[in-house]
Amino acid sequence: MEQADQERGLVTLMAWKPAITNLEELKDRPALNRLLSWKAEAVTGAKFDRDELTIWLRREFLCEACRLLRDDAATAFNFFSDVTCVDWYPEEPRFEVVYSLLSMSRKERIRLKVKLNSDDPSVESLTELWPGANPFEREVFDLFGIHFNGHPYLHRIMMPEDWQGHPLRKDYPVEGYR
Amino acid sequence: MSSKFSSLEPVVEVIGDDRTMVLNMGPQHPSTHGVLRLLLELDGETIVRIRPDVGYLHTGIEKTCEAKFYQQVVPLTDRIDYLCPMTNNLAYALAVEKLLGLEIPKRAQWIRVMLNELTRLNSHLVWLGTHALDIGAMTVFLYCFREREDILRLFEMVSGQRMMTSYFRIGGLALEVPLGFFERVKRFADAFPSHIDEYESLLTKNPIWTGRTKGVAKITYEDAIALGLSGGVARGSGVDWDLRRDMPYSSYEQFDFKVPVATEGDVFARYVVRVEEMRESTKIVQQALAGMPEGPIKADAPKVVLPDREKMKTQMEALIYHFKIVTEGFTVPAGEVYQGVESPRGEMGYYIVSDGTAKPYRVHMRSPSFANLNAILPMCQGNLIADVVAAIGSIDIVLGDVDR
Numbered sequence: 336m337e338q339a340d341q342e343r344g345l346v347t348l349m350a351w352k353p354a355i356t357n358l359e360e361l362k363d364r365p366a367l368n369r370l371l372s373w374k375a376e377a378v379t380g381a382k383f384d385r386d387e388l389t390i391w392l393r394r395e396f397l398c399e400a401c402r403l404l405r406d407d408a409a410t411a412f413n414f415f416s417d418v419t420c421v422d423w424y425p426e427e428p429r430f431e432v433v434y435s436l437l438s439m440s441r442k443e444r445i446r447l448k449v450k451l452n453s454d455d456p457s458v459e460s461l462t463e464l465w466p467g468a469n470p471f472e473r474e475v476f477d478l479f480g481i482h483f484n485g486h487p488y489l490h491r492i493m494m495p496e497d498w499q500g501h502p503l504r505k506d507y508p509v510e511g512y513r
Numbered sequence: 514m515s516s517k518f519s520s521l522e523p524v525v526e527v528i529g530d531d532r533t534m535v536l537n538m539g540p541q542h543p544s545t546h547g548v549l550r551l552l553l554e555l556d557g558e559t560i561v562r563i564r565p566d567v568g569y570l571h572t573g574i575e576k577t578c579e580a581k582f583y584q585q586v587v588p589l590t591d592r593i594d595y596l597c598p599m600t601n602n603l604a605y606a607l608a609v610e611k612l613l614g615l616e617i618p619k620r621a622q623w624i625r626v627m628l629n630e631l632t633r634l635n636s637h638l639v640w641l642g643t644h645a646l647d648i649g650a651m652t653v654f655l656y657c658f659r660e661r662e663d664i665l666r667l668f669e670m671v672s673g674q675r676m677m678t679s680y681f682r683i684g685g686l687a688l689e690v691p692l693g694f695f696e697r698v699k700r701f702a703d704a705f706p707s708h709i710d711e712y713e714s715l716l717t718k719n720p721i722w723t724g725r726t727k728g729v730a731k732i733t734y735e736d737a738i739a740l741g742l743s744g745g746v747a748r749g750s751g752v753d754w755d756l757r758r759d760m761p762y763s764s765y766e767q768f769d770f771k772v773p774v775a776t777e778g779d780v781f782a783r784y785v786v787r788v789e790e791m792r793e794s795t796k797i798v799q800q801a802l803a804g805m806p807e808g809p810i811k812a813d814a815p816k817v818v819l820p821d822r823e824k825m826k827t828q829m830e831a832l833i834y835h836f837k838i839v840t841e842g843f844t845v846p847a848g849e850v851y852q853g854v855e856s857p858r859g860e861m862g863y864y865i866v867s868d869g870t871a872k873p874y875r876v877h878m879r880s881p882s883f884a885n886l887n888a889i890l891p892m893c894q895g896n897l898i899a900d901v902v903a904a905i906g907s908i909d910i911v912l913g914d915v916d917r
Contacts, residue, residue, distance in 0.1 A: 351614045351846075354848070384848055384849075385611055385612070385614075385848060385850055387849075387850060387851065389849075413738055414738060414741065415741045416741070416851075416853070416860065416862060416879060417851070417862055417864065417877070417879040419864060419875075419877040419879075421866055421874070421875050422875075433864065433877075435851055435862070435864065435879070437853075439752075439754050439759075442759050442760055444760075444851065444853075446849075446851065465739055465740075465741060466739050466740055466887070467739060467740035467741030467742070467884060467887050468741070469887070470567075470883060470884075470886070470887065471883075471884075474883075478575075491568075492567060492568055493567070493568040493571040493916060493917075494568065494571065495568075502573060502576055503575060503576055507576075509576060509577065509579070509580045
């Protein structure tokens with residue numbers, strides 16, 4: 336009965352398994368395994384939820400970790416998909432910079448996150464590794480005010496150069512006066 | 514920063530060298546396909562450096578999304594990449610469905626695939642027409658828009674709108690397709706390959722076209738990967754990658770199609786790849802028509818999907834759910850997903866964070882045009898200014914997609 340229902344598309348809410356956050360259980364994932372064997376202190380947490388792996392990194396190790404993930408044959412995350420940010424105002428650490436990498440040879444995605452406090456929202460730039468990260472980092476700088484150290488041209492990209500404030504921050508109103 | 518991509522650094526500040534001049538191109542320039550502004554540093558007719566300046570069309574869609582219910586975001590997604598509204602709808606709907614854990618019926622998936630391929634044809638027709646027009650082939654434009662009009666009529670038939678369709682819903686489709694729709698799609702798909710032949714007969718062996726495109730605005734495989742290029746631009750440089758085949762979504766694994774790849778990396782290679790893609794898309798449409806499954810077009814999830822009008826007239830629960838979904842939206846379990854789909858321009862990705870309420874906490878669009886615009890640097894550096902127009906056209910950018 337259930338099978339037939341499924342074929343007709345009637346059983347719809349497939350419950351996702353609860354997210355796995357235990358590092359030990361996730362050790363068989365190549366990316367996490369490689370990072371842990373490289374520098375266990377670089378990884379502050381991991382989560383496997385809805386078929387997607389997220390790894391939290393300490394910000395000082397971000398660039399080296401990405402280099403490792405890109406160049407190591409076991410991980411081979413050669414393609415830089417995306418970087419963006421999530422503002423968890425008023426919590427601290429307030430910002431989470433979210434990187435999305437893709438491995439074309441292994442057909443796998445990974446999400447890397449770096450948590451940043453609001454008193455010093457800065458992180459290393461990945462433009463050395465992937466020049467294509469350039470406009471994405473400028474966008475995050477423009478809309479969230481995250482500084483990317485080592486970026487060759489960190490200027491506003493969407494908003495006018497003389498704009499005040501960073502529109503995608505949660506304390507910036509959607510409409511009305513700022 | 515390697516010197517190869519040094520033009521990402523400012524152009525204007527280096528004025529003063531007597532040899533070079535800085536030329537401003539756009540934002541109101543017909544061949545920039547929107548409001549793209551380019552700063553070109555020239556030495557004679559050779560481009561020394563080039564810097565794209567974007568943001569003229571920034572409307573803060575990502576911010577607006579945070580203030581809308583999940584279902585209210587769908588019309589906004591149309592307006593990001595206005596040449597492929599269905600692709601944006603699909604990417605967003607898939608992302609939210611992934612967050613919800615919602616499996617949608619086969620028929621809805623197949624109709625989505627079919628409409629997505631029609632959207633791809635629509636987008637590629639606009640690209641081919643305007644690209645050829647930029648380079649000087651006027652006639653192609655007229656033919657392309659003739660067929661595009663057919664597709665837009667199909668969209669109007671199915672959704673009531675020609676361009677901003679908003680036809681997909683979270684959990685399925687807005688309505689069952691109208692009577693006679695599949696027959697009209699069939700007529701269109703049967704005739705379309707001959708139209709592609711027609712465009713090709715005007716361009717592929719045309720010496721003016723090949724002279725303006727072959728060997729022009731080259732980009733290597735390594736640069737394509739390093740710059741995060743995707744879609745036709747990357748496949749023209751030998752990157753054998755298509756999300757429809759390699760990371761299938763919405764039942765694409767059940768369709769049989771080839772991913773055209775060319776290795777030359779020039780404007781002509783990108784032209785060849787996209788024209789072949791049109792042929793493959795037509796095949797997918799034909800397969801979808803031939804094997805269209807029967808069944809519902811919406812998932813049976815009463816708390817998420819609006820009930821049928823008929824049910825609302827007879828069932829109390831349906832009326833209540835309808836009222837609740839419309840007035841207070843539906844809640845989505847906390848979590849985050851990234852869903853990438855292959856848009857006509859490349860990898861269109863939606864990153865959605867939910868905090869468990871009825872409005873998304875954060876919606877981010879990884880738009881293909883934004884990343885592909887990087888390609889303008891290696892394409893134009895050291896080349897002639899006359900080829901800039903060919904390069905922009907071959908990237909196939911949509912400025913709504915770049916600026917959001």
